[in-house]
Amino acid sequence: xxxxxxxxxxxxxxxxxxxxxxxxxxxxxxxxxxxxxxxxxxxxxxxxxxxxxxxxxxxxxxxxxxxxxxxxxxxxxxxxxxxxxxxxxxxxxxxxxxxxxxxxxxxxxxxxxxxxxxxxxxxxxxxxxxxxxxxxxxxxxxxxxxxxxxxxxxxxxxxxxxxxxx
Numbered sequence: 001x002x003x004x005x006x007x008x009x010x011x012x013x014x015x016x017x018x019x020x021x022x023x024x025x026x027x028x029x030x031x032x033x034x035x036x037x038x039x040x041x042x043x044x045x046x047x048x049x050x051x052x053x054x055x056x057x058x059x060x061x062x063x064x065x066x067x068x069x070x071x072x073x074x075x076x077x078x079x080x081x082x083x084x085x086x087x088x089x090x091x092x093x094x095x096x097x098x099x100x101x102x103x104x105x106x107x108x109x110x111x112x113x114x115x116x117x118x119x120x121x122x123x124x125x126x127x128x129x130x131x132x133x134x135x136x137x138x139x140x141x142x143x144x145x146x147x148x149x150x151x152x153x154x155x156x157x158x159x160x161x162x163x164x165x166x
Contacts, residue, residue, distance in 0.1 A: 003092050005056045007101045009049045010063070015039050017060035018046070018053065025084040030122045032144040032153070052101050054085070054094045061089040064098040066106060069115065079111040099132050107160045114160065119144070120152035134158045 010018065019042035026034050037045070046065060054062035066079040081102060085095045106114060116134070118125050134156040142150035 003056045007052050007054050007097050010051050010053050012048050015043050028146050061086040062094045062098050064102045077112040079106040079114050081116045114158045116156050118154050
């Protein structure tokens with residue numbers, strides 16, 4: 001299957017598809033808090049143009065957003081990522097394209113480091129991030145209790161510069 005994928009900033013007309021993607025992607029394997037969101041809630045949490053969307057064959061199939069992890073100026077060089085790819089479109093390189101585009105945009109915004117959090121139960125995502133050059137930088141042991149089971153939260157990072165062999 002030949003799927004042409006474009007990555008662009010989110011638009012107002014994407015909101016229904018992005019809210020649906022949000023509700024479809026997150027589950028107890030990859031998120032500590034699963035809750036359906038309405039289009040209005042999604043719009044309130046994610047302003048139009050605040051994230052990059054992947055579009056394949058005319059359909060929104062992925063999203064990547066980032067934020068500065070804290071309000072401290074000393075932390076302003078870090079972008080914390082959140083990424084979602086529709087399960088029907090996984091394995092087509094969409095996640096890679098989203099992360100690569102985010103690297104370019106975050107670097108243009110003066111960011112030096114990308115970080116993310118991934119639950120230890122999401123082994124597929126951990127392997128994906130490692131392939132893209134992310135490294136573990138910490139582990140929050142038994143951070144979440146989901147379905148009666150304790151789950152670790154793994155902190156990962158990728159530097160956007162070439163200093164000191166990092």
